[in-house]
Amino acid sequence: MSGKPADRWTARFSNRLSRGDALLQxxxxxxxxxxxxxxxxxxxxxxxxxxxxxxxxxxxxxxxEQLGALARALLPLAGALGLGLFLYTLSVTDRRxxxxxxxxxxxxxxxxxxxxxxxxxxxxxVGTVVTGQSAGREGPAVHLGAACSSLxxxxxxxxxxxxxxxxxxxxxxxxxxxxxxxxxxxxxAMEVVMMEYTIAVFTPVILAAVSAAVLSQTVYGAEPAFQVxxxxxxxxxxxxxxxxxxxxxxxxxxxxxxxxxxxxxxESRPVLLRLLVAGCLAVPFALLVPEVMxxxxxxxxxxxxxxxxxxxxxxxGVAKLVLTGVTVGLGMPSSxxxxxxxxxxxxGGAMGLVGAWYAPxxxxxxxxxxxxxxxxxxxxxLQAPLAALxxxxxxxxxxxxxxxxxxxxxxxxxxTSEIFGKKSVxxxxxxxxxxxxQSSPVTQALRRVAVPAIMERSMQPVxxxxxREAVEQVLAAKPKWLLIEGSTSAVAxxxxxxxxxxxxEVAADNTSDGELLxxxxxxxxxxxxxxxxxxxxYQATLEEALHVFESTKAxxxxxxxxxxxxxxxxxxxxxQADIDSYYQYRAP
Numbered sequence: 389m390s391g392k393p394a395d396r397w398t399a400r401f402s403n404r405l406s407r408g409d410a411l412l413q414x415x416x417x418x419x420x421x422x423x424x425x426x427x428x429x430x431x432x433x434x435x436x437x438x439x440x441x442x443x444x445x446x447x448x449x450x451x452x453e454q455l456g457a458l459a460r461a462l463l464p465l466a467g468a469l470g471l472g473l474f475l476y477t478l479s480v481t482d483r484r485x486x487x488x489x490x491x492x493x494x495x496x497x498x499x500x501x502x503x504x505x506x507x508x509x510x511x512x513x514v515g516t517v518v519t520g521q522s523a524g525r526e527g528p529a530v531h532l533g534a535a536c537s538s539l540x541x542x543x544x545x546x547x548x549x550x551x552x553x554x555x556x557x558x559x560x561x562x563x564x565x566x567x568x569x570x571x572x573x574x575x576x577a578m579e580v581v582m583m584e585y586t587i588a589v590f591t592p593v594i595l596a597a598v599s600a601a602v603l604s605q606t607v608y609g610a611e612p613a614f615q616v617x618x619x620x621x622x623x624x625x626x627x628x629x630x631x632x633x634x635x636x637x638x639x640x641x642x643x644x645x646x647x648x649x650x651x652x653x654x655e656s657r658p659v660l661l662r663l664l665v666a667g668c669l670a671v672p673f674a675l676l677v678p679e680v681m682x683x684x685x686x687x688x689x690x691x692x693x694x695x696x697x698x699x700x701x702x703x704x705g706v707a708k709l710v711l712t713g714v715t716v717g718l719g720m721p722s723s724x725x726x727x728x729x730x731x732x733x734x735x736g737g738a739m740g741l742v743g744a745w746y747a748p749x750x751x752x753x754x755x756x757x758x759x760x761x762x763x764x765x766x767x768x769x770l771q772a773p774l775a776a777l778x779x780x781x782x783x784x785x786x787x788x789x790x791x792x793x794x795x796x797x798x799x800x801x802x803x804t805s806e807i808f809g810k811k812s813v814x815x816x817x818x819x820x821x822x823x824x825x826q827s828s829p830v831t832q833a834l835r836r837v838a839v840p841a842i843m844e845r846s847m848q849p850v851x852x853x854x855x856r857e858a859v860e861q862v863l864a865a866k867p868k869w870l871l872i873e874g875s876t877s878a879v880a881x882x883x884x885x886x887x888x889x890x891x892x893e894v895a896a897d898n899t900s901d902g903e904l905l906x907x908x909x910x911x912x913x914x915x916x917x918x919x920x921x922x923x924x925x926y927q928a929t930l931e932e933a934l935h936v937f938e939s940t941k942a943x944x945x946x947x948x949x950x951x952x953x954x955x956x957x958x959x960x961x962x963x964q965a966d967i968d969s970y971y972q973y974r975a976p
Contacts, residue, residue: 405546406838422595424536425558426601455678489509516720524724540554549929558596619789630795673707691754724813771804840960862884920944921942
């Protein structure tokens with residue numbers, strides 16, 4: 389194999405990864421991805437907490453409620469103005485951030501995320517939380533983790549199917565490091581972002597989640613994101629009330645998704661104007677319900693411990709839902725996951741207080757219902773019931789939450805999706821942007837494998853015209869295919885057998901002549917079945933190869949590998965029949 393030693397090693401490594409089942413190599417990549425993601429999340433969290441601990445009273449990074457009225461009013465308005473000016477300088481595509489953007493890059497760009505996108509998300513993520521917008525750090529964390537892992541894969545020149553796996557590793561690592569919930573991180577990556585479960589992907593994603601959590605715990609300790617007391621369900625007679633709570637949460641989730649969708653109608657308006665409106669709307673909320681400002685995890689912890697009254701819980705839950713839905717719909721680059729958890733916890737806690745008034749002898753603690761509400765809201769908004777359930781389990785460390793949690797999450801998700809017809813909030817955002825997330829079994833199977841896994845390597849590039857010596861050399865190599873090259877690129881493909889047949893026919897016609905062959909053979913002129921060709925990158929997945937077939941109407945694709953120092957070569961051939969055969973007989 390030609391090229392520098394580093395390129396030869398990269399080629400061998402990539403060839404193994406192209407099949408999608410290289411568990412050892414993927415495991416190593418997952419571990420590296422988790423460490424990289426964990427480090428980035430630590431830096432991102434510090435960038436948020438350091439200025440807030442310096443600015444807010446008592447050195448508490450979530451003590452927005454203790455600010456004076458004037459500061460609470462001016463902070464989100466000034467932040468909206470600053471973010472609006474920042475986004476105004478960017479193109480429309482550069483303004484897209486968060487989980488929805490990661491899903492878009494996976495679906496349309498094979499997981500390629502740019503460094504520019506990561507830097508924009510870092511600034512926007514820090515800006516929204518520090519200026520007291522109704523936001524969280526999970527969505528930006530997912531974007532940053534996915535971007536860093538994707539950039540690592542791009543730098544290593546890995547095949548695109550492996551870059552997609554690395555994006556999933558980055559997502560899992562980000563959720564794991566943010567909440568100290570590695571299992572929930574794994575399921576979130578597979579259920580929400582990838583929308584598929586494959587055995588080969590689980591191993592690297594698990595290692596990424598674990599390594600990111602370990603790194604985060606080294607810096608911030610092993611405590612989970614919420615301080616959850618011991619929670620138990622007192623009686624099975626509570627199940628009907630849990631059903632009612634789940635239905636209410638399902639309605640709230642549907643309203644939240646609908647609000648974002650409706651406010652997205654103004655996407656054509658200037659972004660500076662939209663964010664100024666969002667900032668103005670945040671002012672009365674900040675004055676009257678300061679708990680909606682920032683991440684709000686302090687409010688969630690107070691809810692779990694029963695420190696807030698009924699009307700406060702209802703007011704915070706509704707205000708958080710409305711303000712987040714409106715501002716995100718208007719284009720504020722806020723995270724959705726954090727506000728979803730706050731809304732679910734407060735509404736669930738309020739419903740728990742109502743239940744305790746009617747049945748004080750059988751009702752469980754307010755924290756129990758708040759936890760169920762949080763899980764139900766997460767499951768319904770994201771349409772990710774398994775991720776929500778495992779988040780509940782990891783946060784509570786209590787298996788008793790499984791039965792009521794399953795019931796609440798499933799019912800809430802069904803109410804949102806089946807009664808109100810709402811899909812995942814991220815799919816709704818993508819739809820407003822004009823994108824449709826493709827997750828059919830055929831598409832998923834073709835994305836798992838790169839072209840080197842099935843390409844025909846018995847191929848030799850040759851010039852259009854060959855002299856007799858060159859013909860002998862080509863036939864001595866015994867390639868199956870001849871890729872006929874023009875002045876700038878390959879122009880056709882033919883079987884070597886057609887050249888051999890031409891030799892035999894000429895020999896039969898010229899038995900009395902000593903010159904059996906002409907001095908020069910024009911491969912585009914001799915009788916043969918030639919195929920029109922188009923190039924496909926070495927890193928491409930089978931899905932990308934199929935798109936090239938459809939867009940170019942080519943009959944065959946030649947695989948191009950480019951080296952780090954600028955040179956490249958053709959190393960294989962793919963026919964559309966090869967892709968069809970893989971899917972029918974070899975796809976997992």
